[in-house]
Amino acid sequence: MKLLIKNGLLVTPDKTYKADILSEEGVIARIDKNISEKADEIINAEGKYVFSGGVDVHTHLNLALGDRKVSDGFYHGTVAAAFGGTTTIIDHPEAGEKDCSLHHQPDMYKKNLEKEAVIDYAVHGVFQRVDDAVLKEIPELINDGIPSMKVYCTYDNMLTYNAIEKVIDVMDSSGGLTAFHAEDDAVIKELQKKYGDEGRLEPIYHAKSRPDFSEADAIKQILKTAKGRPVYIVHLSTKKGLQVIKKAKAVGQAVIAETCPQYLLLTEERYNDPDGAKYIMAPPLRKQEDCDALWEGLADGTIDIVATDHCSFSYADKVKFGKDDFRRTPGGCPGVETRVPLLYSEGVAKGRITLERFSALISENPAKKMGLYPRKGSLAVGSDADFFIMDTDISRKISVNTLHHKCDYTPFEGYEATGWPVTAVSRGEVIVNNGRFTGKRGRGVFLPRTPSKKED
Ligand SMILES: [Zn+2]
Structure with missing residues (x-):
């Protein structure tokens, strides 16, 4: 052919x-x-x-958390990706059943993707705990073609920095790359409790309970723990976090930074809209000055990758589960189909980034950083x-x-x-x-x- x-x-x-x-x-x-x-x-x-075909290295096309499931699944999710110019995804699995092996989630995801995906795919691993068995599996998973695994610094499956240090030791000596959801759990828990006690549970308190410094503090702590070994910060959302990464890169620390269109284009005012629950995601939407800083970070090379964190819990489910309480609202938004047109339109057409930089951010850089280059990107x-x-x-x-996509809304409507x-x-x-x-x-x-x- x-x-x-x-x-x-x-x-x-x-x-x-x-x-x-x-x-x-x-x-x-x-x-x-x-x-x-x-x-x-x-x-x-x-x-x-x-x-070169778009490479979206951060999707959750088939995420399921208990009785909450995203709208797309791998077929509709990858069809939407293709319409948006994306021909490769790397999907993030949820942490899985308690005590499952490190291979369990990637293996299950691969099986489903094999039946459903219309574009080529890879998967990330994910840590739900750290023990000897998990540490032993790290080099095995890397050998099986899955060299990136994610650590959460908040949520139920978060790791302590002690555990993170063990993970980075083994990941680095085996040639792996540790990805981080960087939000400081202690700050968030405290503020969620405070707003909960005060009965302030509207969507805007989702943003207020996850302040910008909680991201920057977590990134600092991660970099300190990594001691110069490479780390990958997913969905960077704040100016403060960006500044930490910029400083680290300036002294030669290996850190890969990713952001997503929602953090470049939408601000926390959305939470005050009648449909504010649509925008509940973590990290939350920020302020205009954060968006402006992230655009600069894209142009000056501090940010390497634009992905989506596509995670399409429907608006109907957001209302059903969390109408009166931001803490119960399933978090995430769709975006796999709109990444390329939005970044071109808002980035290249508006003169914020060059055409060539755009192609690096959506395809070559993610392929290189995630070990897909030069086959992809x-x-x-x-x-x-x-x-x-x-x-x-x-x-x-x-x-x-x-x-x-199958989701009943897009945060970029209009x-x-x-x-x-x-x-x-x-x-x-x-x-x-x-x-x-x-x-x-x-x-x-x-x-x-x-x-x-x-x-x-
Ligand atoms: Zn994610």
Whole structure:
């Protein structure tokens, strides 16, 4: 099977240039001007951009916490991703049943993804506790192609910094990368109790109970515990946290920082809206000055990755479980389909980041940092033929009615986005074309990852 993309403007982190791309057997076989080889399928991308397929390294497409389950599942979640130009995801499992092995959750997720996913996928591991058995499993899980595992610094499955130190010791000596949900648990618990006692349980108190310094303090503590060994901070949301990371990077500490569109574009005022529960997520939405700082962090290189933390508990369930109490509201929001158009529209079109930086943030950097490069995240001969074509003439309001996720809302409802992916190609196969899904359930493959190299 040969696919030829003609006349597109190819965008890479280094340069933007006009060329044709020929894919053969799922791999990029040639990139050149005026390729005239015969192909089974030819797409004319004249006047449009061609990007390396989006890599979203933080999704929860099938999360289940007791009787609370997200709306999408792996099929609808990956279809939505493809419509949004994303051709690879790395999904985060929930912590799993008490005392389950470190392999249990990734193994279960892989099995489900194999049946459902329409794009290629990997999974992260997750720690729910630390004991000798768990520590022994770390190098085994890394050998099985899963070199990144997440630690929570808050919630029921949080680890103490003593335990975190043990985890980092083993992760680092085995070539793994520890990911952190960085929020200081003690601060949050205290404030939740205070607001609970005062009967202040409206959505805005969700934000007030998780102040910006609780993120910055946790990041400081993580970096101190890591003693220079690499760490990955997921969903960075504050200016204070960003400043801590910036300082650490300046002295050569290996820290990977990720943020998400909701932290770049939405602010805590939303919690005062009548539908404020929609925006309950952790960390919470912040202030405009935080958004502004994060945009600067994207431009100056402090932040490496834009992911989504897509976690689509429905608004109906948020109301059902937590209408009168923010502490009981399932947290998270959808975003896997809107990441690329929003970051292009609000970032590139508004002059906050360059076109090339955009391509690095959505594809090359996440692929490199998570051990998928150069198979993914690269528009070069020999890489998987994963790309999306973007039409910057299309301007459209984001609406839950036109998105493909199963969730009953989008936090970005009404946002005018300019520049939409119109075609998505995964391993040489066109899976989205002009508003139609043309892929197949279960066609995605598991991507075993190599431990990230520190110099990347
Ligand atoms: Zn998450």
